[in-house]
Amino acid sequence: MSNTIVKEQGTPTSECRTLPFPEPETSARLCFAMLGGISTGKSTVSAFLKSYGLPIIDADILARQVVEPGTPALAQIVKTFGPSILSESDGTLDRKKLGSIIFNDADKRKALNGIVHPAVRKAMVWGIVRCWMRGEKLCVVDVPLLIESGLWRFVGMTVVVSCDEQTQLARLMKRDGSTHAEASSRLNSQLPIPKKLAYADHVIDNSGTPELLTANVERFVDALSKTVSWTWRLKWVFPPFGVLAALWTLAWRNLRPLHERRKVD
Numbered sequence: 001m002s003n004t005i006v007k008e009q010g011t012p013t014s015e016c017r018t019l020p021f022p023e024p025e026t027s028a029r030l031c032f033a034m035l036g037g038i039s040t041g042k043s044t045v046s047a048f049l050k051s052y053g054l055p056i057i058d059a060d061i062l063a064r065q066v067v068e069p070g071t072p073a074l075a076q077i078v079k080t081f082g083p084s085i086l087s088e089s090d091g092t093l094d095r096k097k098l099g100s101i102i103f104n105d106a107d108k109r110k111a112l113n114g115i116v117h118p119a120v121r122k123a124m125v126w127g128i129v130r131c132w133m134r135g136e137k138l139c140v141v142d143v144p145l146l147i148e149s150g151l152w153r154f155v156g157m158t159v160v161v162s163c164d165e166q167t168q169l170a171r172l173m174k175r176d177g178s179t180h181a182e183a184s185s186r187l188n189s190q191l192p193i194p195k196k197l198a199y200a201d202h203v204i205d206n207s208g209t210p211e212l213l214t215a216n217v218e219r220f221v222d223a224l225s226k227t228v229s230w231t232w233r234l235k236w237v238f239p240p241f242g243v244l245a246a247l248w249t250l251a252w253r254n255l256r257p258l259h260e261r262r263k264v265d
């Protein structure tokens with residue numbers, strides 16, 4: 001697949017860059033990761049991709065499942081943050097309370113990430129294995145903190161859903177009914193979008209209207225569908241071939257120096 005950047009706002013424009021290594025074709029990958037900043041539109045894009053039949057593994061959903069009552073992660077959270085972190089009515093995690101703590105304290109955020117992220121990673125791997133067993137050609141992993149957590153090293157391709165910071169903040173405040181200060185603290189707890197763009201194989205711009213986003217996603221899906229070749233079937237029927245293809249993809253990804261990636265800041 002070429003490194004065409006899907007970054008259109010109204011008029012179709014595409015930016016191509018040539019890389020020093022031959023990029024493995026999409027067929028060498030089972031999954032690609034979608035990332036972005038908070039409220040840049042990942043869930044909206046995921047919903048589109050789902051409507052095209054692509055299976056979605058959503059890290060936000062997994063992060064909720066792994067802290068349900070009775071889970072080891074929830075017990076660990078109570079141990080770290082105290083029993084007052086549970087809702088009095090039903091004993092579930094008081095997400096609003098925990099959010100107000102961790103989005104204003106980097107050390108506490110690190111402690112929470114250290115509890116939740118390993119459990120999410122494990123659930124994600126199982127999700128990908130299930131996709132492979134069902135014979136899916138591709139699956140999408142929606143991971144907001146892909147770069148921050150270092151997981152970008154383990155996926156075949158990264159797609160960043162981006163918008164400018166003002167739009168991001170406005171959408172976040174509107175969706176969550178939060179104040180400017182609350183929204184800013186969440187936004188500031190993540191790597192800024194321009195830094196994430198440096199890791200992007202594709203960018204889907206969502207600074208415009210929902211209609212423009214639809215057009216951008218359609219163009220992205222069209223480009224993607226042209227690159228999935230017959231070899232996925234071979235890898236499914238003959239797993240060692242699939243493992244080799246995956247290793248090649250990951251080696252290519254990790255060996256490509258960061259300075260070869262797109263420079264955006």
Ligand SMILES: CC(C)(COP(=O)(O)OP(=O)(O)OC[C@H]1O[C@@H](n2cnc3c(N)ncnc32)[C@H](O)[C@@H]1O)[C@@H](O)C(=O)NCCC(=O)NCCS
Pocket residue numbers: 037038039059060063094095096098099102109112113116117120143144145186189190
């Ligand atoms: C703090 C919690 C309880 C707040 O819950 P809440 O329902 O208000 O938010 P939700 O989980 O829907 O997350 C919304 C968005 O916040 C951002 N976010 C969540 N956790 C973090 C974090 N640790 N660091 C930076 N941004 C985060 C992401 O963009 C996410 O999409 C929750 O976000 C949480 O458990 N976070 C730690 C796990 C995590 O990192 N999840 C992100 C995907 S792995």
Ligand SMILES: Nc1ncnc2c1ncn2[C@@H]1O[C@H](COP(=O)(O)OP(=O)(O)OP(=O)(O)O)[C@@H](O)[C@H]1O
Pocket residue numbers: 036037038039040041042043044045060144171172175206207208209210211213
């Ligand atoms: N192009 C758009 N125009 C106007 N509103 C939009 C657009 N795209 C998304 N939104 C709205 O912005 C908000 C954030 O979008 P969405 O929930 O998809 O973001 P997200 O990146 O998944 O957020 P999070 O990181 O919290 O999971 C939602 O209320 C959504 O309806």
